[in-house]
Amino acid sequence: MAPTNDHPGERAAQDPIRLLAIRDEPLSLDEVFKAVGDEAAGGTALFVGTVRNHDGGADVDALGYSSHPTAEAEMRRVAEKVAAAYPVRAMAAVHRVGDLRVGDLAVIVAVSCPHRGEAFDACRMLIDDLKHEVPIWKHQRFSDGTDEWVGAC
Numbered sequence: 001m002a003p004t005n006d007h008p009g010e011r012a013a014q015d016p017i018r019l020l021a022i023r024d025e026p027l028s029l030d031e032v033f034k035a036v037g038d039e040a041a042g043g044t045a046l047f048v049g050t051v052r053n054h055d056g057g058a059d060v061d062a063l064g065y066s067s068h069p070t071a072e073a074e075m076r077r078v079a080e081k082v083a084a085a086y087p088v089r090a091m092a093a094v095h096r097v098g099d100l101r102v103g104d105l106a107v108i109v110a111v112s113c114p115h116r117g118e119a120f121d122a123c124r125m126l127i128d129d130l131k132h133e134v135p136i137w138k139h140q141r142f143s144d145g146t147d148e149w150v151g152a153c
Contacts, residue, residue, distance in 0.1 A: 009040030010114050012087045019092035020075045022067050022136070027094050027105040036112040038089040043116030045123035049107040051100045059143035065097045065106065068135035078129045086122035087113055093126060095136055107131075 019035040029048065036044055053060055068074075079091055090112040100106060109126045113119040138150040 013089045016088040017079045021094045024098040032092045032108045032110050035092040036090040036110040038112045041089040041112035043119035044112040045119040046110040047127045051104045053102045064099045064139045074134045082126045
């Protein structure tokens with residue numbers, strides 16, 4: 001059977017944004033994955049950002065994230081932009097704030113679309129724009145006793 005864009009499942013959902021949050025507790029892969037479940041989606045892409053043990057050639061012991069009070073509203077703006085660019089069936093994004101240790105989950109984003117290519121592209125746009133445009137800042141603490149702030153936007 002030849003593919004057709006006439007089927008409703010080939011188009012974006014009416015309201016694809018299912019979960020957006022900034023949280024001070026551990027994040028759940030299961031929660032995000034379940035949030036983007038959609039019977040019309042043939043592809044789901046998920047990105048997980050974790051705290052790594054190094055940055056810029058220095059050992060990282062821990063870090064903390066903080067956010068501006070408008071961060072969730074900015075997340076919604078970014079998500080709406082992604083939904084306007086791709087046929088998104090479902091989308092979710094959660095970001096952690098507070099003190100995190102190496103290995104902790106810092107951010108999870110997921111997007112479901114009718115096809116895998118769209119899901120990959122939309123997921124990449126979602127995480128890239130979230131990191132560049134949402135006012136969330138990272139405070140890294142290094143093993144040598146130094147620290148640095150890294151701004152998301």
